[in-house]
Structure formats: C-alpha cells, structure tokens
Amino acid sequence: MKFRAVMIDAGPMREFTNIVTTISKLSKECVLRIASDQLYFIVSDENSGPAPPILWCEIPHSIFFSEYQMVGLDEQHKDIYLGFNSGNLARSLITLKSAKTLKMKLTKKQGPCLTLDIEVPSACSQQTRQVTHDIPIVVIPRKMWSDFQEPRTPQPDVSIELPTLKQLRTTIDRMKTMAAEVVIRASAEGRLTLQIKTDMAKVSTRFKDLRVETYGGPIDHSDSESETQINEDMSKVCHCRVDAKKLSMFLSADSISHNRTVCSIIHKKLVILCLQTEENVKLQCFITGIVY
Template identity: 40%
Template sequence: MKFRSKIIDIGCLNNFTRVVTTISRLTKTCVLRLTPDNLYFVLSGKVANGGVGMWCELAQANFFDEFQLEGVSVKANEICLELVPENLSRALRTAHNAKAVKIKLTKKHCPCLTIAAELPTMSSVSRVVTHDIPVDVIPRRLWNDFQEPSMPDFDVRDFLRSLVSIYMPPLKIMKNVVDRMKNLSNFLVIEANMNGEMNLKIETDLVSVTTHFKDLGNPPWGGDGSQHSQGDQETMVQARVDVRKLQQFLVGQQFNPSKAMCNIVQNSILHLILLYEDVSLQYFIPAVA
C-alpha cells in the first residue's frame, strides 16, 4: 500500500483544514477511507443501537495538487485508516501559512500519516515541520463496516407518511435555540412537514417550550408535492433525540454550507445533510423512545 499527496493552493489547504476540524469536533476517532477519486471520513455508529453515524465525502481533485494511491490490491484499490481526527486537525492548523503540505502513509514505530509542511522563511532555506500521526490500517475483511450509512427499510405504502425532507433554518439560529433548550431537558423533539414548517420542542413535567420555523422549503427528493394530499403535507413527522448529540453537530461546524437539509424518519432517525462546494457531510442521530 502506498499513499502520498500534496497541497500547494492555500485556499484548498484552508478548506481541507476546516473540514478536518469539523470532523474532529463530531467524533474522537473515525475511519479515513482513501480511494483514487475521493476521501471519506466515516463514523460507523450502530444507529439502530443508539450510536450516531457520519459520512463525509470529498473529491480529492478539488483539494490536492498531487494524489497518488496504491491500495491493497488492483481490484480493491483503497486504503482504510482509523485515526484521531483531532491529531490531523492540529497538524494542519500549524501549517495554515505553508508554501506546501505533503501527506503520505509511512511506517515509523507504527503506521503513520506523516504531514510535512514547508513553511516560509526569511532566507532561501526552507523550513519543514513534520508531524507523524499514528493510524491503524483497517483490514480488507472489515471494509463493509465502513460503507455509506443507509436509511431504514420502509413499507413503500407508508414511505411518504414516514419521512419528511426539509431545508434547515440558519445553523447559527438553530444552535442558539438548541443551546437554550439543553438547559431544560436532555431530549428534544424535532418535527417537520412538507409545507416547509419545522418545530423544536422541549416537553417535561415542569415546562413545555416550542420554537417554530416556517417557509423553509422542502428538497425535491422529499417527494413531489402532487403526491401528497393537503392533509399529508401538513402532517408532522417527528424524532425525539438526545439534545447533546444535536448540539455537538451544530457546534462542530467550521464552514457555512450552501445547503443544510434534514430527513426526519418517524420515531427512528434524524438525518442531517450539509453541502458546501466540494464537500458533503451526512450525520445520523438515532431517535429515542
């Protein structure tokens, strides 16, 4: 297995750093899946058992000036590495003004991602700062555990009634609301309908608080409005989630997405989707009873 890459463009380096910093705030460990065309940061939480899941996809050509990969075999031309994203984020932040950054898979005392940053100096002699980030190589037999998370299976007849897709309100506003609500309860109900309406609710024996959003709009994959009766469009689909997991997602964002959407599967999953230029980030929060 071989992997080496190089980033020269400072804008690409800063964007990549923001992505990795976001990942580091969402999870302590994750899997970095390398393919000839894409990079994926994967958190394979068992959503059905209460764990969160994450899938972040980047097109390598939009970030790297050089990218060479030889996977485990010709047929399986990929490399999967488990790492601590905070270590990678810290190394990239120290290289924010570098002339070039090289990232390669090396073998030191253990397998490592080696980050070599060429920093500007006052003299003609360049200064290179190197970080060795320990990684675990994921064997081929375990790769199926790190595929893109899927939505639960549905009875087709109940699909439209079971899921709502909606654009999210501005994330900063939503974060402020969730920050206040977390002081009232450990759980939050998020509900939405096909009329572009979303509610965030806290309900306890002592207090009931609801924040309403309207005119948010619904992505086209949420179902053609002609397929819904007026009653179906107004029907709320909801998921009750751990407020700390939702807050962690909102706090962790380091870039302003061009689109922020969510799918709510009735009493099952809150599926959050952020799109920003060359990056897509999906985050899955399981519903609780």
C-alpha cells in the same frame, strides 16, 4: 499500499482544517478511507461496537489536491482504510492557517503513520520552515471493510432545508442546558419546530417558509406525541426525538463554508443531516431516534 497527496491552495487547506476539526468534535476515533477519486472520513458510534457509521464525509480529491497518488491493497481491493485519533490530526493541521503547502503520505516509522509535511513561512526571514507530524494509524484489515460502508436508509418522510446553522446552534445550545432530548418536527408546508419538555416548562422554536426537498406522503399519527397546531394538517407533519448533544455537535459544522444543509426525517426513527459545500464536499450525520 501507497498514498501521497499535495495541497497548495490556501482556501482548500483552510476548508480541510475546518472539516477535520468538526469531525474531531464528534468523535475521538475516525476512519479514513482513501479511494481513487475521493477521501472519506467515517465515524461510528463509540458506544455501540460494530454498527453503521453515524457520520459520513466525502471529499473529492480533484478540488482539494494538486497531486494525488494512491495504490491500494490489490487490483480487486483498491481502497485503503486507516483508523486514527481525529484529535491528533486536527491539532496537526492548526499550522495550515499560514502554510504554503501540505504533503500527506503513508510512512512507516516505529509503526504505520500518516505523515504531514507542512511548509510554513518564517516569521523573521524570507525563507520557509518545514513542520512534520507523524500521526499513528491502524491499517484496517479487509475483512472489516464492510463495517465502514455508507449507511443505507429508507426513503425519508420529509426532507427540509435548514435555516443557518449558526442560528440553529444557538437555539439548540440553550435547549440542551434544560433537556437531554429534543423533538425535531418538520411539515410539508416548510415549517420546522424544535421542542423540549421539562417538569417545569415546554419550550418550542419554530422556523417557517423553508424549502421542502421531498415529502413522502401522509404520516400516521394515531399513536403520536405531536400536538396539533392551528391550521396545521398533522398528516403532513413528521417528527423524531433525538439526543440534543449529538444534534449540537453536528451544528458545530457551521465553521465549514457551505451552501445548504438539509434535514431528512424518517418518522420517529432517524434524522439525517446533510451539509453540502460549493466544492462538492458532503458531510452526513445520522442520529437515531429515541423511542419510548
């Protein structure tokens, strides 16, 4: 197996750093899948053992890298799967903020490593200096590759474009100090409601006039906890109760330059958050619903 990639533009290097930093906040452990056309960052739930990924990030190499070479396991299995500590990679990329080039490659030192060679300007001369980081990795055997495939999900009941992540993050960060769970409710008319309940209070924040991407049809609320709003047809509203901390961690992706974020809800079962950038990076987060 071989891998070598070079990055020379400041914008992609900054964006790559922000993506990895966001992922490191979501999980300590991460899997990097290296394919011929894209890099994939994959995070599984640390507490559930083998399970579908909770985060899936696709990065097209043609946008980010000026050089990109890889050779997989064999002709039938052309990808490379590597496990590593996401915090180690995020800390290593801090120097990219002022770097001229980044070279990534697979090496073998005391063990297998993802080596980063970063060229940065010298503060006291016209010369540059080389900074090298060797990040220990685990090569994932082929028999485990099926654990790191993109999750297959049912057609969502509703998909709605979110307001700015910074605005949402401020709201959720306040809510999570009062309650561990938040109910996300979206309507076919473009309304989004975030709600928490405690023994002392019920707090709701509503956003309206949002763009609805898809709507799957009437929702059965015969056993629902939804509360009817004035002039709102509840058959066109779906909701899901999720962990407020997991939602807040995804919203920290507001540091990534993006042009849209969509929230898709499978009624009472799953929330899928998808952030997309102008460079065709796609970051998806899958938050399982909490059902009592």
